[in-house]
Amino acid sequence: MAASDQSARLLELIQLQHDDGPCLDAFRTARPVTNVNLAAAAGTWPKFALRATEAGFRTVHAFPLRLRKEVIGAMSVFGSNTQLDDADTRIVQSLADVAVIGLLQERAVRRGEVLTERLQDALNSRIVIEQAKGIVAQSRGVTPDEAFALIHRYTRHHGRRLSDVTGDMVRNLPELPDLDVK
Secondary structure (H helix, E strand, C coil): CCCCCHHHHHHHHHHHHHCCCHHHHHHHHCCCEEEEEHHHCCCCCHHHHHHHHHCCCCEEEEEEEEECCEEEEEEEEEECCCCCCHHHHHHHHHHHHHHHHHHHHHHHHHHHHHHHHHHHHHHHHHHHHHHHHHHHHHHHCCCHHHHHHHHHHHHHHHCCCHHHHHHHHHHCCCCCCCCCCC
């Protein structure tokens, strides 16, 4: 949810809290809701219409944010006495459609950043695990696979995460935990 000012933000929250309002209607029907006189809308959206008129608005319009046939959100436009004709409605709907492109682009970038961060964490964790395997293999005179089995058994027995145990081992050299689990 985003809003141009605090009054609009509050009105969007009221719609969500009371499950009624023009944005929700636009979202549910995938059609614009235009030229609503808020003074006459008390029967349709009682809480929303009251709060919107108290905030000084007289009209409201709501437009679905669509990706092809899927509605991913809605956008409200509040005014003092603004009436939209068909051309205005098409223009505002076009702006809403452009907003969808921006929202989806931002979402894709954010997902890419999260994925990159997770992959980097996994790589860093794998490096530390390999270092710990080498340390244990060297100190115990076992193969790296046997060292990993010892570390893994230790983590299960003590209920700890592999990355935490191996991180501690690498950071706290020359001390090693007693990996013999009975």
